[in-house]
Amino acid sequence: MTGTRTYVDLLLIGAGPVGLYGAYYAGFRGLSVAVMDALPQLGGQVSTLYPQKNIYDIAGFPSVKGQDLVDNLARQAEPFGPDYLLGHEAQSLDREGDALIVTSSEGAVVEARAVIITAGVGAASPRPLPCGEEYLGRGLHYFVPDLEIFTGRDVVIVGGGDSAVDWALAAVDRARSVSLVHRRQAFRAHEHSVAQLRASPCELILDAQVSSLSGVPHVEQVEVTSKGEPDPRTLAAQVVVAALGFKINLGPIASWGLELQDRAIVVDPAMRTNIPDVYAAGDIAVHEGKVKLIAVGFGEVATAVNNAAAVLQPGVGLAPGHSSDAQPPAADAFPNSVLKQATS
Numbered sequence: 551m552t553g554t555r556t557y558v559d560l561l562l563i564g565a566g567p568v569g570l571y572g573a574y575y576a577g578f579r580g581l582s583v584a585v586m587d588a589l590p591q592l593g594g595q596v597s598t599l600y601p602q603k604n605i606y607d608i609a610g611f612p613s614v615k616g617q618d619l620v621d622n623l624a625r626q627a628e629p630f631g632p633d634y635l636l637g638h639e640a641q642s643l644d645r646e647g648d649a650l651i652v653t654s655s656e657g658a659v660v661e662a663r664a665v666i667i668t669a670g671v672g673a674a675s676p677r678p679l680p681c682g683e684e685y686l687g688r689g690l691h692y693f694v695p696d697l698e699i700f701t702g703r704d705v706v707i708v709g710g711g712d713s714a715v716d717w718a719l720a721a722v723d724r725a726r727s728v729s730l731v732h733r734r735q736a737f738r739a740h741e742h743s744v745a746q747l748r749a750s751p752c753e754l755i756l757d758a759q760v761s762s763l764s765g766v767p768h769v770e771q772v773e774v775t776s777k778g779e780p781d782p783r784t785l786a787a788q789v790v791v792a793a794l795g796f797k798i799n800l801g802p803i804a805s806w807g808l809e810l811q812d813r814a815i816v817v818d819p820a821m822r823t824n825i826p827d828v829y830a831a832g833d834i835a836v837h838e839g840k841v842k843l844i845a846v847g848f849g850e851v852a853t854a855v856n857n858a859a860a861v862l863q864p865g866v867g868l869a870p871g872h873s874s875d876a877q878p879p880a881a882d883a884f885p886n887s888v889l890k891q892a893t894s
Contacts, residue, residue, distance in 0.1 A: 555659045556633055558582045559862055560855070561652055563640045563803070564668035566594025568832035568847035570623035572666055575852050577630020579859040579870060584660050585632050586652065588639035588801075593620035594670050602697045603716055609845055635660070640669075643806045643828070650827055664858040667803065667815060667823075667830040668851055679708060679792040682763030689769025690790045700724040704786040706731060706772045707752075708760055709793035715739040715747050717791050722750045729753040729785055731760055731774055755783075763790060800834075811836050821854035827861070829854035 560576045562569045565587035576583040591597055593616070596605075601617035608614055614622075638654035643665070645651065652660045676692035683690070691699070700721040707718045710732035716739075721728045728751065735756050737744045748754070758776035763769050772787045800813055809816040809824040814836035821829045831854045832847035840846075852870075860868040 554657075555661060556584050556635070557661050558584045558633065559663050560584075560858060561586060561650070561660045561662035561665045562668050563587075563652070563665065564594060564670060564832070564834070565589070565592045565634065565636065566668065566670050566832070567596055567619060567623055567844050568670075568851045569594070569666075569668035570620065570627055571848050572668055572831065572851035572855055573627040573632040574623070574630065575855040575870075576859075577627060577632065578873060579855060579863075580866075581855075581859060581862065583630065583632045584635060584662070586635045586638050586640055586654060586658075586660065588637070588655070590637045592624055592634070592636070593617065596620055598693055598695075599713065600716065601695055602720065605844070607843060607845060639801060641802045643825075663862050664827045664829065666821075666851065666854045666858065667828070667834055668832045668847070669800075669803065670833045671813075676792070676796055677794040679760065679790075679794065681761060682769070682790070685763050685765075685769050685790070688767055689765065689788055690763065690792065692792055694720075694791060697721075697724060699789055700728075702726055703788040705729070705789045705791070706760070706785055706787040707791045707793060708732075709795070710734060710736075711738040711793060711795060712740060712743065714791075714793035715743045717793060718747055718752050719743065719750060722752050725789075727753070727786070729755055729787075731755045731758050731772075733757065733759050760790075763787075819853075820857040821850055822857070827858075829858060 559581040560583045562572045562585045565585045569585055573583050573585050596616040597620050603616050604613045605616055606613055635658055638656050638658055640652050641655050642653045649661045650665050694717055697720055701724045703725055704727045705721045705725040707714050707730045718728055718730045730752055755774055758774050760772055761775045761782055762773040764771045769787055769790055772785045772790060773782045775782045815823055815830040815834055817823055817830050817835045817837050821831050823830055831850035833842045835850060856868055856870050
């Protein structure tokens, strides 16, 4: 991809659920669109952290698995032919005349009339387990892309937040045994989930820490040191999931001159940032009364797209019309496109 140049009306930075919905909405408004993401796959943190976890607060879906939600959003955007640049971290933002120029970590250049930043919480790296890092990929995991890794195995989950409790609950119906090790008595997870965990077969080892991992070549045992116990205890384990939270940063976006508040981008009611033609939506955006939910992000990115469309298509207006009155166009048909896609 080095040296390629893509011309679009709208660039979305972030291919999570909010960015994917933005790709659909931009196509619906007749805009050509590209989507850039540092991760190598669609779905952002949903696909990376909890693809098999059920999500219960998406309108119209009593329950939907994270990966199913991502797949459906990608299918929703597909008729409009978005150009995906995956594995490309947005590095720099410049302006040339009326165009915004975003260059990626891989040297790809996107020229767009407007940019919407939908990068979630920014770049997230897992907090490492203090011991046993050499077993990463050999039984130690920070993410669980497939619940089948639990099946028939002894599983140890480390942590006390929502992810740790969710993985433990997902494992109890599949694993031979499940233990959760947490350094405190109190959990940070949702109370309902904690109640389910306490009622489950999962063994809770609280006020304790993992002191070592052992096994050749894969993890076979976990040593746990508990407060008030003179000797450590040893647990059988072929799978260890360390869910200790994440270190968050905005990466290169933080140097673009955007107005920031607690690592989030300040926006107005139209989702505009302080930089002309640059918008933000989803968890990365902040405004008075902000609630960080996927559902809120969907509304924010629709607001951003429609406000951008009204600027890019003079005379068309802000109102998008009713989707039930429209038919999706062919992937190469963008009658209202300001710029045509091209590469050189």
